[in-house]
Amino acid sequence: MDLQITETVLDVIKKTIKDDSENQVNMEFVDTIGMDTTLAQLHLSSLLFIKIITNIELRLEIEFEYEMLDMKQFDIISSIVSYAEKKVKNNFVTH
Secondary structure, eight states: OOHHHHHHHHHHHHHHHHHOTTOOSOHHHHTTOOTTOBHHHHTOOHHHHHHHHHHHHHHHTOOOOGGGGSGGGOSBHHHHHHHHHHHHHHHHHHO
16 A cells, blocks of 8 residues: 555544544544544544545545445445545546
């Protein structure tokens, strides 16, 4: 996995959760989020999930496919990172 993309995705997830006033995630837990953290552990609302994806798109200058905007597509943080890596590589190839 690309370390820079991994760090960016993890940073976006942590910051977005911390900035969300309605989240139900324990702030001490947020700092421990890693590649093996499941989305179920995060107890994300669908709105917070979309905020995370939007922020990842902005930071990495990618666009998630419409069907990937469903939390059920990702069971673990590493799956989001893998998808983001594919999108970054595809953008690099096409530009």
